[in-house]
Amino acid sequence: MNFTELNLSKDILKGLEAIGFAEATDVQAKTIPLILDGADVIGHSKTGTGKTAAFGLPTIQRVDVSKDFVQALVMCPTRELAMQVCDEIRKFSRFIRGFRAVAIYGGQNIERQISALEKGVQFVIGTPGRILDHIKRGTLNLENVNTVVLDEADEMLDMGFRDDMEAILKKTPKSRQTLLFSATMSSDILRLTKRYQNNPQHIKVASQEKTVNEITQLCYPVPKNRKNDVLYMVLKEWSENLIIIFCNTKKQVDDLTQDLQELGIKAEGIHGDMKQPERSFVLTAFKTGKINILVATDVAARGIDVDGIDVVINYDIPQDLEFYIHRIGRTGRAGKTGYSYTFAEGRDEMARIREIEKFTRAKIQLMPKPDEEALAFAVMERMVFELRDILKTGARKELSQMTSLLHSDGYSYEEIANALAQKLILPKADKKKERRTGAKMTTLVFNIGSNLEINAGHIVAAIARTGGLPGEVIGRISVGETETKADIPTLFAQDVLPKLENLKIRGKRVTVTIQ
Numbered sequence: 001m002n003f004t005e006l007n008l009s010k011d012i013l014k015g016l017e018a019i020g021f022a023e024a025t026d027v028q029a030k031t032i033p034l035i036l037d038g039a040d041v042i043g044h045s046k047t048g049t050g051k052t053a054a055f056g057l058p059t060i061q062r063v064d065v066s067k068d069f070v071q072a073l074v075m076c077p078t079r080e081l082a083m084q085v086c087d088e089i090r091k092f093s094r095f096i097r098g099f100r101a102v103a104i105y106g107g108q109n110i111e112r113q114i115s116a117l118e119k120g121v122q123f124v125i126g127t128p129g130r131i132l133d134h135i136k137r138g139t140l141n142l143e144n145v146n147t148v149v150l151d152e153a154d155e156m157l158d159m160g161f162r163d164d165m166e167a168i169l170k171k172t173p174k175s176r177q178t179l180l181f182s183a184t185m186s187s188d189i190l191r192l193t194k195r196y197q198n199n200p201q202h203i204k205v206a207s208q209e210k211t212v213n214e215i216t217q218l219c220y221p222v223p224k225n226r227k228n229d230v231l232y233m234v235l236k237e238w239s240e241n242l243i244i245i246f247c248n249t250k251k252q253v254d255d256l257t258q259d260l261q262e263l264g265i266k267a268e269g270i271h272g273d274m275k276q277p278e279r280s281f282v283l284t285a286f287k288t289g290k291i292n293i294l295v296a297t298d299v300a301a302r303g304i305d306v307d308g309i310d311v312v313i314n315y316d317i318p319q320d321l322e323f324y325i326h327r328i329g330r331t332g333r334a335g336k337t338g339y340s341y342t343f344a345e346g347r348d349e350m351a352r353i354r355e356i357e358k359f360t361r362a363k364i365q366l367m368p369k370p371d372e373e374a375l376a377f378a379v380m381e382r383m384v385f386e387l388r389d390i391l392k393t394g395a396r397k398e399l400s401q402m403t404s405l406l407h408s409d410g411y412s413y414e415e416i417a418n419a420l421a422q423k424l425i426l427p428k429a430d431k432k433k434e435r436r437t438g439a440k441m442t443t444l445v446f447n448i449g450s451n452l453e454i455n456a457g458h459i460v461a462a463i464a465r466t467g468g469l470p471g472e473v474i475g476r477i478s479v480g481e482t483e484t485k486a487d488i489p490t491l492f493a494q495d496v497l498p499k500l501e502n503l504k505i506r507g508k509r510v511t512v513t514i515q
């Protein structure tokens with residue numbers, strides 16, 4: 001539907017034209033008429049579907065610019081989102097004379113916000129904590145508010161803003177219009193709406209299929225403790241692209257950002273513990289392409305709108321199934337195709353991938369588990385960086401004794417360097433292998449084989465039943481013509497062997513020895 005069909009004022013349409021909006025999105029087409037009518041609305045649609053304009057446009061239109069008190073209030077979960085929504089509102093209202101919007105959020109000088117509020121704004125966008133601050137100071141009066149919007153309401157509840165939100169709502173007139181927009185809708189939030197909304201119209205725009213078509217979803221099984229190596233392998237393929245990497249914790253964001261930066265990769269992290277100027281800096285750097293990788297927590301990334309993201313990487317599997325959709329919804333926007341990679345470490349996480357598939361009704365393509373060879377590349381690359389660092393200042397002098405000694409044996413410096421690299425890189429790989437195969441094994445030899453129609457099953461049964469060893473710890477079994485070999489953990493060999501002394505298989509006496 002075209003915006004011109006939506007009963008919006010000339011000035012607003014002019015604003016939309018200036019920023020190139022022509023067609024309304026589904027959620028906009030469905031909610032704008034209701035909001036203009038004064039109804040309470042619940043708008044439920046995924047991230048990136050244009051919820052800001054859906055509540056923003058009609059709410060702007062309902063403001064009376066001849067009055068200079070606050071008439072519309074939007075609550076947002078984060079400072080970034082408040083700033084972003086305020087930017088959008090200003091763009092939409094650019095051609096309305098006398099219209100004033102301001103964002104108020106923690107981390108910014110409160111005096112500056114006070115003087116902005118004193119100028120007589122009609123439209124306020126803020127985070128619940130800071131809004132409440134201003135109410136308490138008497139610098140924000142909500143007695144004449146017509147419309148209150150809870151943007152990403154679910155997120156605000158998750159962040160513990162419930163009390164603040166309720167306290168703020170109580171400061172506004174009962175007769176107000178209450179709008180609630182969110183990408184997720186929990187039973188918690190619906191309960192809240194019952195108390196604060198009046199006969200709300202629930203508009204849900206289903207668009208899960210869209211996610212499926214536009215985003216190629218991939219999953220990498222990751223060997224234990226090798227997420228960084230797999231990540232590096234993936235980043236290599238996408239070195240020129242805009243990428244968001246999601247982690248589940250702030251600490252993981254910090255650690256990973258540092259690891260990437262140490263590899264010379266242009267990445268920055270963003271999460272809720274960072275100071276406001278820092279967060280703004282990181283976002284600007286990302287939006288302007290100064291860095292191409294953003295490492296983020298779910299909360300910090302929520303609602304932030306950056307165009308042209310090519311790849312989303314779930315470094316950690318999201319804790320909440322809904323989060324998965326929000327995360328990957330960052331890419332594949334505006335008809336472009338996007339890619340998502342999810343790392344799954346171990347069996348539990350693979351099971352989680354299957355849950356996500358069921359939930360999103362979309363296929364997640366399983367990639368082959370990267371082997372040591374593929375990952376060695378990442379390890380080498382990292383070593384190159386570390387060595388360059390050392391070479392810049394020069395290695396410590398006494399170490400050259402070793403090099404000279406080997407060189408006088410007749411080896412070239414290149415050979416020596418490669419040997420050193422092998423010693424540094426390969427032991428790690430060997431250790432991993434040992435862990436994977438587990439315990440040390442001993443080979444038992446049974447003097448019976450395929451000539452007597454013996455198969456591996458007979459041998460397993462004999463070791464398990466007669467030898468008293470659980471079947472799953474028995475290793476490889478190879479059946480030869482006249483003898484059969486079976487590996488069992490060395491730890492149990494001395495217990496098992498005596499029990500097999502009078503062993504009979506298929507009625508035949510069998511002798512068992514250790515190889």
Ligand code: CDP
Pocket residue numbers: 021022023024025028045046047048049050051052053303304305
């Ligand atoms: O809030 P939500 O996650 O649903 O999305 P948003 O932050 O409002 O972002 C929607 C994006 O689509 C923004 O970049 C808008 O500029 C753009 N857009 C829109 O909102 N409405 C249109 N009719 C066309 C584009």
Ligand code: MG
Pocket residue numbers: 051052151152303
């Ligand atoms: Mg939004």
